Amino acid sequence: MSEIDNGTQKSRGLAGQIVGRIIRARYILAIAVLALALVLVSGVSFPVLLFLGIVLLLAVAAFTPVQGPQEKQSSRSEGMEGGLSRISGERLAEQLPDPMILFDAGGMVLYANKAAREAFQPLTEDTVLYLRFRAPEMHGLIQGVIADGQPRAIDYFERLPLDRWYKAMAMALDAGAGKQASFVLLFRDQTEMRRIDRMRSDFIANASHELRTPLASLRGFIETLQGPARNDEAARDRFLQIMQKQAERMARLIDDLLSLSRLEMKAHIAVTQSVDLANVLNHVVDTLTPLANGLEVTIERQIPAGSVKVMGDRDELIQVFQNLLENACKYGQSGKRVIVRLEEDGNSAGRDVVASIQDFGPGIPSEHLPRLTERFYRVDVETSRAQKGTGLGLAIVKHILTRHRGRLVIRSQVGEGSTFVVRFNAPEGRS
Incomplete structure (x- = not known):
């Protein structure tokens, strides 16, 4: 079978070459046919006609141009150059995400792409x-x-207009003999990398x-x-x-650091499980009721009797909610009550599940609200340490909710208490 296939492929290749030669020699063939027609009209005998036909075919074979490998490569290269020439360098430069500036030997701008014009206005x-x-290092x-x-x-x-860090690279362009020298400046944005390094x-x-503080103690x-004090x-x-x-304080801090590390490692992994949020909240309230009783705080439940499904990891x-409810009991202790609420919010975009924990304590000043989820940020350091806080609890909450595509909203009024609202996009259907 393989020999037959090889023979078939060779036959097709030969046929293709013959057709190609005929197409390339179409004008010569047309002249030959015309010449034969004139000979026939003139009444020449068949042997002479046959001889003339053979001569004309030989002439076609001799004068038809044949493309060699180099000519084929040249033709292909010309086609590629023609295609590339249609894509101008300026169009390509405009699509670059990084700023690029061409300038001459006098330091004058010859061209700046879109990213450069937007980053370095005017x-x-x-x-x-x-x-x-104007920076000396740029000069x-x-x-x-x-x-x-x-x-x-x-x-x-x-x-200006915003703090940005760049890796600026300059190089000369090969302009060719007799042409004006030109140079290019490329800027690679390093801002996000610097921000991450600073956060680390x-x-x-x-x-x-x-x-260091507990260790020193x-x-x-x-x-x-x-x-x-030996004796x-x-x-x-x-x-x-x-x-x-x-020692317990250090253990809590290390546990929270490990939790943050684990959450960051799987932040890109989307949750695929469905969990009953009503059951989760009831479990959290049952677990923390002894703590609340010890602080003389009453936990009120406003949780539906049926199941309320969301996409999530139960343990996370x-x-x-343990973190949020524990904070409400400890820091809102003066209000004597905490409300744990779960409800569904239907809107044009779909159905949301909203869980909230409200305390009636001293509240949080508004200037602190945007920074509450930062690592180690505390409104009152002494109060936080007295309540055995590590400053990482709300940062962990934020990381978990980010992975769950949830949103945390904090509302607070000094003297009236605080409400921590968690909003989830509910899955289709309800069991």
């Missing part, structure tokens, strides 16, 4: 780069590449600070117990209780 042709970018970059044509790069900070540094600094008490039984019992509390949602 920037037009004939703008002098030295006047637009050094431009002057250096003009002087020796060697590519180089610097870190550049643009303050701040996070490490804050975590270190939070751990533990070391101090251990030294005291080894020295002056003081009353002091030993008091110090050991304080040391236990400090329990963590969210």
